[in-house]
Amino acid sequence: MRLLRTGLILALLAAGPLAAAVPAGFTDALVTNVSLPTALAFTPDGRLLITTQPGALRVYQGGALLATPALTFPDGSICTESERGLLGVAVHPSFASNHFIYLFDAKFDRLAGFLQVLCQSQQRCSHQ
Secondary structure (H helix, E strand, C coil), X not given: CHHHXXXXXXXXXXXXXXXXXXXXXXXXCCCCCCCCEEXXXXXXXXXXXXXXXXXXXXXXXXXXXXXXXXXXXXXXXXXXXXXCEEEEEEECCCHHHHCXXXXXXXXXXXXXXXXXXXXXXXXXXXXX
């Protein structure tokens, strides 16, 4: 059984990477480069929010990545070792009226933490 399993794994590896087919009516294109991205979410107005492992929240808007991150955590405030860091972003269901987004980070002193972030404008955010 072990030999069969090993043979199957080797056969899959030898076949090379599997490419996913892009559905009809869609295209697969690189829109921007962000170093160490970990998660993304869209706001109702079409902005793309991108978190990075070192602790930045980047915004892609109007066909370009904004030059300045919307939010950057100070060095050392987020543990970025191994699979830790700023790992997730979610947009509140009532974002259009309350402008809340939620960020997920992993730290040494606890398994995980949530930060509530209030977006104050199209391009700037401040955490509460």
